[in-house]
Amino acid sequence: MKRRLPGLAERFLREMGRFGLTLWRVLVWTPRAPYDWRQLLHQIVVVGINSMPVVLLTAMFTGMVLALQTFNVLVRVNAESFVASLVSLSMVRELAPVIGSLMIAGRCGSAMGAELGTMRVTEQIDALEVLATDPIHYLMVPRVWATTITLPLLIVMADVIGIAGGYLIAVVLMGANPVTYMHRTYQYMDLRDLFSGLIKAAVFGLLIATIGCQKGFYTTGGAEGVGQATTRAVVLASISILIADFFLTKVLF
């Protein structure tokens, strides 16, 4: 008799295995010709340009709320002059990458799951294989790389907008000194803070696209299956982002 692992552990290991296998296949196929630059560019537009409004809006409000909250707390200990440093460091190191990536997981991870899932159930993926085209090469490689490349670029913009949002609240609404505020924004920031956030963003991008594509690619069972694949893509990508965030913060400090 086979001994079975408890349900949750088994599921966790299976998901990890699938993720690893999918990522491995994407990496193996990446250097192989033909290179589909048009697809890559198309995906960069879909993930990057089309997600700009939602990511930037989220970053803006996050920066604003952060300034509002920290100001109200720090004023109690007469440390309101540090609002700027707090906003900028939190945005760059943590909030912009994580919140921005969660938005992208909801927007693009789900779309990838649904698109590839539909292609699977309508036999379009089988058709690709029959037409001597590897579906992983054709569908996954451009999506994974486009998301991995684009996310850090988006997050740089989100950093700027988030800090601007904080500035707006602190200076305009709370009457902070604009010159001190700008000075404090950069005073304690290191290039390393910026890079740690961008490395996080790239890793999250890789996670979102790989999970989204994998869930869609192995969809079974019609319209309901596509719905499930989409849901799972978003849920799993979001959880992975938060877990990976912890470990990356530990490593990159």
Next chain:
Amino acid sequence: MAERPKILLRGVCKSFGEKVVLDHLDLDIAEGESMVIVGGSGTGKSVLLKHIIGLLRPDAGTIEVDGVDISTLGYREITTFRRRFGMSFQEGALFDSMTVWENVAFPLKRASPKTAPEIAERVAECLHLVRLQGAERKYPSELSGGMRRRVGFARAIALEPDILLFDEPDTGLDPVIKALIDELIVDMRKSLGSTTVTITHDMRSAFRIADRVGMLFQGKIIALAAPAEFERIADPRVQQFLQGRATGPLTD
């Protein structure tokens, strides 16, 4: 047997979980022959077709195409090997992000050394053969079921394959379009000289297209004959299918 069959299946078995779909199935298909496989829904006809083209691998048994056992081929070898196949899928399986023209040009761009003008010429030829000139710029969502099937045909024949596979080419179409589709299959076969395997549950279509008809039931080919003889097979399972009766050995 004087000539080696183009496609040869021996003892092919396939199960999904507990469900046995193909059970020691044997089948020979000769060069240039038009084989039609009939059988009820869910009897594994599509699964059989997907084995021939290597989309599914058998649990046991061998599948030889041109004397090559395709179940032993590696992943990249089978991708190259598939260039000699053309396959039309149940609902067409057109790429819905591409126009009709792009769909038909897709295999040519991916797997042939043709230049852009040569590709354009071949696409026009294929669309002419399925009588769909003028629909080049339409998207699959703008086409009727029959037209979608025909674009699927055009895409399948673009690389001038040796072997053509049709998965339920006329399911869900009206009788007139069905007749047209059957006619197209016969035409395409003539102009390409290819071996074809068609799957259907429509006996009328089967008799129009086939050199030989095989019936699949419980994972095996239970009857195999030329259309004229097929009708006279006494097997009660065949007779029930031919007459479309609800009760009989197939449904018990």
